[in-house]
Amino acid sequence: MAFVIYGAGAIGGVLGARLHSAGFDVRLIARGAHLSAVRAGGLRVESPEGTTTVPVPVYGSPAEAGVEAGDVVILTMKSQDTPAALEALRAVADPSTPVVCVQNGVANERLALRLFSHVYGVCVMFPAAHVEPGVVQARSAPTPGILDIGRYPAGIDDTGRSVAGAFAKAGFVSEPREDIMRWKYRKLVMNLGNAVTALCGADDPDGAAAEVLALVRAEGEAVLAAAGIDVVDEQTDRERRAGILRMPAFEGRAPDGGSSVQSLLRGTGSIEADYLNGEIVLLARLHGVPAPANDLVRQLAVVAARERVAPGSVPASELLERLRA
Template identity: 75%
Template sequence: MAFVIYGAGAIGGLLGARLFDTDADVRLIARGEHLTALREHGLRVESAEGAWTVPVPAAGSPAEAGVGPGDVVVLAMKSQDTAAALAELRTVAGPGTPVVCVQNGVANERMALRLFENVYAVCVMCPAAHVSPGVVQAHAAPVPGILDLGRYPGSVDDTAREISTAFAKAGFVSEPRADIMRWKYRKLIMNLGNAVGALCGPGDGTQPVLDLVRSEGEAVLAAAGSDVVSEEEDLARRAGILRFPPFEGRAPGGGSSVQSLLRGTGTIESDHLNGEIVLLGRLHGVPAPANELVRQLAVVAAREQLQPGSVPASELLAKLSEA
């Protein structure tokens, strides 16, 4: 089984490096300065366990990566880039190509299934950072993350088991799950706070905002009839697995949306996280004003390349009370 990691940032880069270290056939797809650095120097991985560089092959497109029969394509880009990535992938990959969505949100799998018949959903619990071109960090050690997966929309097959085994061999905790989307919906509720962290920065003052967006999320998913694992189930799954020993040079935490603002990418994933709740709320007649406001403000912050913490939590709460 060969892996083409499409989107070699924090999660994709770390996963690709760990798979490569197990002697798996791995190719990365990246862009810009990151691609140049990968080609010239390899991928440097930093963690509390040390730092190492892997000479994993890197390409700028699926065609250049030579996607072909026998390859598993792992989507690891942000959700706002998925549609364009899939359109490019379909020009070289057959409809039976296994596509694995190692992504936040719950919309990527449906987009992939429109074009590819074998789609796999992964619930990602993997704190990592794309620090600079050619450099990624794993913030958890010795286990870098939890990557449970299942065939979308809901089953387990031999391919799912084989991918899960490969992830486990690479050091991740991974189980094949027929009910994987239940777990991804719980992760979505958690990820509704990503934009809040990006807008307000860390601090106790954000808790009322987090409570608002997440309670809206729970209400909307209930109205939509989405099956969601409980907080208790989720906590039990993660208990004692992810640990965060400090190490020199560790990049700031705060989640993927914070990293988008720190790196000045100009885009942010909020349309596919908070925006998913807004969309489902509109479809099922449940207002989600807190998620809508947070979504809109996060998109503006990304577009204007503001730094995390540009909106004080007190100001955001005041805006929410007016919404």
């Protein structure tokens, strides 16, 4: 089984490096300065266990990387980049190519299924960072992450089991799950806080950011219930993750705050809020219920990314005041 990992940032970079080191045939797809840095000197992987440089092959596009019979394509880009990525992929990959969405949010699988017949969702519990070209960080050790997998929209098959086995060989915890989207919707609720942290920063001396976070998540739970979407309960999710992810400090560790903070730090000009908080806004509009907190946070995060402001530029107290108005 060979893996074409499309998007060599935090998640794709660490995952690709570990699969390569575990003996799998891996081809990364990257872009820009990151692509140039990895080509020039390999992929530097930093973690609490130390630093290694992995000579994993890297390419600039699916056409350059090639997608052959027997390959599995793993999507690891941010959701806002998925439509363009799929268009580039369909030009070179057979429609029966397995496509595995190792991505946050719940929209990527549906997008992929329009073009490819074998699509898999992965519930991503994987603390990682990418803020410098050529460098990725795995924040959890000795287990880098949890990557449970299932076929979309439901079920499991031999390919899914094989991918789970490969993830496990690379050091991850991974189980095949027939109901993977129930788990991904629980992760979506968790990810509603990504934009809050990006806007307000990781420090919360007066507890205002925690209040905003509670508002957007409670609103998200209410909207999912109104939409009739079955979601894994919080207790079951906590039990699944208990004791697996450990994140000791290490020298050079990137700032806390998650992937949306990293988008602002890198000045990419885009952020994933439209596919996280925006998913709740979409469902709310479809089912005639309000979602003002997620709508406001989503809009402010998109503006922050577009204007390339630093993380923490919006005082949490001001944001809370606007939500209470």
